Amino acid sequence: xQHIQLSDTQIQGxxxxxxxxxxxxxxxxxxxxxLWLIHIWNTRSSFGYRQEHQENANTSxxxxxxxxxQTVRLFRLEPLTDATVxxxxxxxxxxxxxLNNQRKEDPKLPTIHAAHRLSARHIxxxxxxxxxxxxxxxxxISGYKSAILxxxxxxxxxxWSDNLNLTIYSPTAAKIAANNTKPIPLHYISKxxxxxxxxxxxxxxxxxxxxxGYETGLRAMENRGLLLDGHMAAGRKQIGLCxxxxxxxxxxxxxxxxxxxxGKYSKRGASRxxxxxxxxxxxxxxxxxxxxxxxxxxxxxxxDSLFLNNDTRTAGKPISSGHPSRIFSKYAQPLIFFDKxxxxxDLRHSFATELFHAEIERKGSQNDALLEVQIRLGHKSTxxxxxxxxxxxxxxxxxxxxxxxxxxxx
Numbered sequence: 001x002q003h004i005q006l007s008d009t010q011i012q013g014x015x016x017x018x019x020x021x022x023x024x025x026x027x028x029x030x031x032x033x034x035l036w037l038i039h040i041w042n043t044r045s046s047f048g049y050r051q052e053h054q055e056n057a058n059t060s061x062x063x064x065x066x067x068x069x070q071t072v073r074l075f076r077l078e079p080l081t082d083a084t085v086x087x088x089x090x091x092x093x094x095x096x097x098x099l100n101n102q103r104k105e106d107p108k109l110p111t112i113h114a115a116h117r118l119s120a121r122h123i124x125x126x127x128x129x130x131x132x133x134x135x136x137x138x139x140x141i142s143g144y145k146s147a148i149l150x151x152x153x154x155x156x157x158x159x160w161s162d163n164l165n166l167t168i169y170s171p172t173a174a175k176i177a178a179n180n181t182k183p184i185p186l187h188y189i190s191k192x193x194x195x196x197x198x199x200x201x202x203x204x205x206x207x208x209x210x211x212x213g214y215e216t217g218l219r220a221m222e223n224r225g226l227l228l229d230g231h232m233a234a235g236r237k238q239i240g241l242c243x244x245x246x247x248x249x250x251x252x253x254x255x256x257x258x259x260x261x262x263g264k265y266s267k268r269g270a271s272r273x274x275x276x277x278x279x280x281x282x283x284x285x286x287x288x289x290x291x292x293x294x295x296x297x298x299x300x301x302x303x304d305s306l307f308l309n310n311d312t313r314t315a316g317k318p319i320s321s322g323h324p325s326r327i328f329s330k331y332a333q334p335l336i337f338f339d340k341x342x343x344x345x346d347l348r349h350s351f352a353t354e355l356f357h358a359e360i361e362r363k364g365s366q367n368d369a370l371l372e373v374q375i376r377l378g379h380k381s382t383x384x385x386x387x388x389x390x391x392x393x394x395x396x397x398x399x400x401x402x403x404x405x406x407x408x409x410x
Contacts, residue, residue, distance in 0.1 A: 001025055001100055001112075003093045007317060016041055018320070020089045022096055022112075030113045033096060036154045040085050045077040047153040075157055081269040083221050086321045091147035098126060116155040120164040123148055128172040138176045139384075141168060187349035187388075189214070189342060194350070196338075200331040204287040205307055209324045210331075211283075213347025216274050217355070217377050220344045221321035225265030226306040228288075233262040234271040241306055245285040248278065257281050272378040352377060352388035 006019045019041045021034050040046060080088070096112045103109045110117040127148070131141045145166055155161040194214060201207040212218040212226075229240040238260040247257060256275045263271040276284070288306065296302045301316030309317050328344040352373050359369035374385040 001093075001097050002027075003089075005320060007314060011038060011042075014042060020093075022093055024112055025100070028113075030096070030111075030115065032114070032116045032155065032160065033092065033112060033151070036151050037089065037092075039154060040080060040088060040150070043077070044080050044082070044085060046080055046088075046150040047157050048076055048078040049074065049153070075153075081264045081266070082224075083265060083267050083321070084269065086221055087143060087267070088147040088150060091144045092151055095126060095144070095148060098130060115151070116158075116160040118152070118161075120166060123152070123164065123166055124169075127166065128169050132172055132175055136176070138168070138173060141172075141176065187342070187346040188353050189346050189350045193338065194347070196335065197328075197331050200335075201327075203310065204283075204291045205310070206327045206331070208284060208287055209307060209319075209327060210344075210347065211280060213324070213328075213344055214350045214354075215277065215280055217348050217351040218274070219267060219348060220324040221267070222261060222265050223307055223324050224305060224318055224321055225261045226259075227262070227304045228306060229304055231262055231304075233260040238262075240304075241284065241288070244276070244281060245288065248282060248285065254278065266378055268378075268380070270378055270380075272375070275376075348377070349388050352385070356389040 002023050004021050004023060006021065007017065009016045009019045016038075019038065021037055022030060024030055096115065099109065099115070099118075100112050103111055109122065127141060127145055131144055136144075145168060149164075149166050152161060152164050152166070156163050194210070197210055198207050201210065209223055212223055213220075227240050228242045230237055230243070231240060232238070241259065244257050244259060247254070255278055257278070259274045259276060261272055261274050263269040266272065284306065291310075292306070292308055295308050295310055295316055299316030301308075303316075303318050305318035307319045307323075309315055309319055309323075325344045328347075332338045332342065333340065355376060356369050356373050359372045360366060363369055363372075370382050370385055370389070373389060374382050377385060377388065379385045
């Protein structure tokens, strides 16, 4: 199986700027699942339900009029952010991959071409018995459940399947909570290792994308939300990066510049404030005026996104949400000393840990520092944020460990 991404796809007179599809082991498109993918990528919406109470008058044989009350479930389209569409696509691809592998062992299971025939028993088994073994949090498993429910509701709207009741069972929730009490693995990439990654980068764009992770706390997908022109975010018009570039000369005394990230590019649809240091913003402007300008001149394409592709096939188009993760792997994987379990998201963990200790020194309070990190990361609660920060002793020990690996690996 494979998951492919397409650009500017024409379907019945409609152009989809981006579209993800799934292929089976023989590179054939499973119809039902891909129809759902086309639907969510085209409409940025998902089928949900609303309950409505209805009253019907009924007259008996002897003339008594009786009011019958009933509750009906009606379809409704619920909007999805770009980030949620991306997440749903990944969740369903992994669910279909699991189903594809299970089908080879149990021929009684539906194939991925007949995913609309899946029962609640099959899906609840995946949600409650398979996903927890991967160490996922309840929030992540809930995300999988929502994605699968979106898929099955789509099938139900076409009358291809029954209305399914999917749930995370109480014992599963308890098991997940117990797993989350285990020691949190350290996700911190030292400045030394980050310096090596930057040195290996072959262009300004890739260096900037890596820096966005550990200097601003951006998720990989959120790099697509760095827009040049003014845009709507948090309910009002916000300035774009070009306006910030002008502020560099207009306000030479400022050390940091604020940018509002539109929630459509974030994980849960919530806008949040980013802070660019002066040197980082100046480097962003240099990329905009040189490397990016050359791409625009060569392709004639000038989208609103800061980061553009520079390869032959997609040059001039905005980078995909998975691009930062791929370039991280590109530069990190060949390094002998580099921990192969690390990814782009660990740059965000590094940002959180360093900000946490800087805020403790500034404010003198761990609680205040944790709250600041929570706001900057865009978390709903400090419980999520706690998984991102580590004690100073742990951080220093990790730095020593990474330095030792680095010098031994060259």
